[in-house]
Amino acid sequence: MKLYYSPGACSLADHIALEWTGQPYEAVAASREVRKSPEFLALNPAGAVPVLEQDGWVLTQNTAILNYIAATSPEAGLAGDGTLRSRAEVDRWLAFVNSDMHPAFKPLFGTTAYLGDAAMIEKTKDAARTQLRTLFERVDAQLGKHDWIAGSTRSIADPYLYVVTRWARAQGIDLAGLGNLERHFRQMEADPGVQAALKQEGLA
Numbered sequence: 001m002k003l004y005y006s007p008g009a010c011s012l013a014d015h016i017a018l019e020w021t022g023q024p025y026e027a028v029a030a031s032r033e034v035r036k037s038p039e040f041l042a043l044n045p046a047g048a049v050p051v052l053e054q055d056g057w058v059l060t061q062n063t064a065i066l067n068y069i070a071a072t073s074p075e076a077g078l079a080g081d082g083t084l085r086s087r088a089e090v091d092r093w094l095a096f097v098n099s100d101m102h103p104a105f106k107p108l109f110g111t112t113a114y115l116g117d118a119a120m121i122e123k124t125k126d127a128a129r130t131q132l133r134t135l136f137e138r139v140d141a142q143l144g145k146h147d148w149i150a151g152s153t154r155s156i157a158d159p160y161l162y163v164v165t166r167w168a169r170a171q172g173i174d175l176a177g178l179g180n181l182e183r184h185f186r187q188m189e190a191d192p193g194v195q196a197a198l199k200q201e202g203l204a
């Protein structure tokens, strides 16, 4: 498998998941310039990472890629404990991070620059910070009940949560008092697979 990534982007979740499966893979950095190239756009017309390539077959969309990685290494147990409910919990939290948390960062990453009004743009950023605080409080409550975001064992949802927590810390989102989230972050940072992926992405 070949994973196209950008350092610290949401593709870091797939990178960590690949490390956790222990299967051989190749990680290819895709800079902004590369993502706009005709060769890359042929792989993903959105010009975005992650992109997974295997034997000429190309897969895009983070949740699809994470699920595929988990399915190719069932022994790693990254998609639940084998019960339907555990699988559903992984899907629930993967969806929460991918559909609710990840898009909430967009104004902070410049998507409202088109407004052309500094005060208005700042307002959208403030609203994003407030929304993200609420979402991280929900995560913190869940992590108060379980060691990992989807339950008692780690899953493909944990690396994705780790990625958005990194973003939140870098963006100065107020995470004060969210001790369970802090514990999850430290747990991830201490993990050899996480450290290996960070090192490969030049982030260690």
Ligand SMILES: N[C@@H](CCC(=O)N[C@@H](CS)C(=O)NCC(=O)O)C(=O)O
Pocket: 006, 009, 010, 011, 035, 046, 047, 048, 049, 050, 060, 061, 062, 063, 098
């Ligand atoms: N819906 C896509 C979103 C992917 C996405 O937003 N990727 C970002 C990095 S986190 C990206 O490559 N952005 C660069 C761009 O869109 O130009 C997915 O879930 O895979």
